[in-house]
Amino acid sequence: MSPHAQETRRRRTFAIISHPDAGKTTLTEKLLLFGGAIQMAGSVKGRKAARHATSDWMALEKERGISVTSSVMQFPYEGKIVNLLDTPGHADFSEDTYRVLTAVDSALMVIDCAKGVEERTIKLMEVCRLRDTPIMTFINKLDREGRSPIELLDEVESVLGIACTPVTWPIGMGKRLKGVYHLLLDEVHVYEPGRNFTRQDSTIFKGLDAPGLEAAVGADMLAELRDELELVQGASNPFVLEDYLAGKLTPVFFGSAVNNFGVQLLLDFFVEHAPSPRPRATLGRQVDPAEDKLTGFVFKIQANMDPAHRDRVAFMRVCSGTYTAGMKMIQTRTGKEVRIANALTFMASDREIVESAYPGDVIGLHNHGTISIGDTFTEGEPISFTGIPNFAPELFRRARLRDPLKMKALQKGLAQLSEEGATQFFRPLMSNDLILGAVGVLQFDVVAYRLKDEYGVDASFDPVGVVTARWVHCDDAKKLEEFREKNAMNLAVDAAGELVYLAPSRVNLQLAQERWPQVRFSATREHA
Ligand code: G4P
Secondary structure (H helix, E strand, O other): OOHHHHHHHOEEEEEEEEOOOOOHHHHHHHHHHHOOOHHHHHHHHHHHHHHOOOOOHHHHHHHHHHHHHOOEEEEEEOOEEEEEEOOOOOOOOOHHHHHHOOOOOEEEEEEEOOOEOOHHHHHHHHHHHHOOOOEEEEEEOOOOOOOOHHHHHHHHHHHHOOEEEEOEEEEOOHHHOOEEEEOOOOEEEEOOOOOOOOOOOOOEEEOOOOOOHHHHHOHHHHHHHHHHHHHHHHHOOOOOHHHHHOOOEEEEEEOEOOOOEOHHHHHHHHHHHOOOOOOEEEOOOEEOOOOOOOEEEEEEEEEOOOOOOOOEEEEEEEEEOOEEOOOEEEEOOOOEEEEOOOOEEOOOOOOEEOOEEOOOOEEEEEEOOOOOOOOEEEOOOOOOEOOOOEEOOOEEEEEEEOOHHHHHHHHHHHHHHHHOOOOEEEEEOOOOOOEEEEOOOHHHHHHHHHHHHHHOOOEEEEEOOOOEEEEEEOOOHHHHHHHHHHOHHHEEEEOOOOEEEEEOOHHHHHHHHHHOOOOEEEOEEOOO
8 A cells, every 4th residue: 555545544534523511622632642642631621721711802812822723633543643623612613613524534422411412413413414424422421410321322313313323331320330331342341430541441341241340340230231231232223334434323432531431442443433534526526535636625714823923824624645845736716826835733732834744634824815715725636625615604793884984894804704714794685784694603703803903994793683594596597586586685695696595583484495495595505
């Protein structure tokens, strides 16, 4: 196998999806500890501590240095190279969170055993569905009282519509937690709080009849486990790798991230079975990771990360070929050649200059606003990757200018910020309003701050009666015109000039969809 193929085969690029407080940060930290990137763990925790103070943009700004390095975390494990892409989750939840999921090959879903499937998880799962992303599940906080494991699996299956295959099974829960049983390895891993800080080194029993097991977990618990296993093994799906890879089945693990229990079993299974980079679609053809020419796309832009430099960093996922420092690439949207000498990698706790990057890796490209989300880079071939869409915003505000003479600057600022993915903006057909849309509420503060700081525009944002947006398409031009006339009050164009339906209520959207069956209402829009 060529060195390039070997490097590609050992990449595991993924993201964690969860509702806030389910334990994503804690789990991330443990994964990094296993990967030997111990110095990183501090930065993850530091970011978490800062999170509580993050209600204003200035605090966010201060925090940026950290949040950038933890945007992509690379670590080696068992001969594999793991790339963990951060999905901003609390106040910093934004469209970026969704778009990161378009750049990964698989995802890890973290669920709090007391809370089950929560709202944010459902939304993130919908995004994973767009590409049938393979998902592994970690049910966390087993050291606390939670719901019964069977009930939790039922909920995942019914609410998220994905089959569950338990790989580990808990022995007790909360104060009675004794360990987990690995169904595929036929091993019991005993829970010994406080013993597993950096590596899991719990006592392992091979098989349920192993001498000493009964003494370790108790006869009652063992009997309970046998009963549950009988039920579970009869009712649940066997692990079928193809079904997992097709996003139809999720292997499930139980554990406690904070106690580092059950985490290594998850990580071992993950590096063994999670997919390495796969072919990706462009407008014309599929690009195979094995191709020797470099290709990649930009899925995230972070602005002014270093306040002293005022630079922007575009995060590019490598899809094929090898990146080497100093090579020339073409930005296919503009046809411009760029020499990338100082791309960033995210391996250590600090930004570092990368020497080379392979499919599945992410590099950071410095620029001053010339790169947009969705941009494709190649060594010359004029292709564009698809599947890096805009997502329908869920929050809307009307921009109000304090100084009406600044209208031009406002429009320019909003256009640029929407190219970066900070916000989306819409111009209604029937008014001169500028309506901003976002998926996270902090985005409005960020936009207001940046408009002032970078464009000298003093704007505020007022509530507006819109609950969601849908891009509308219709193959029948006459029907579309009719639709446009009848619904002009609720229609707008986005920054790219595409027609959008701004729904005053969910019911209203539903009615419009029923009334106009020929019109497609889409919750995502591909970049042109
Ligand atoms: P998030 O990134 O998904 O938002 O979750 P995070 O890891 O920050 O965890 C949320 C809270 O849950 C934290 O408590 C964390 O310590 C706790 N937690 C995570 N895993 C477990 C677990 O396995 N068992 C228990 N009992 N708790 C867990 P916090 O009080 O908000 O923060 P901290 O003061 O503990 O850092």
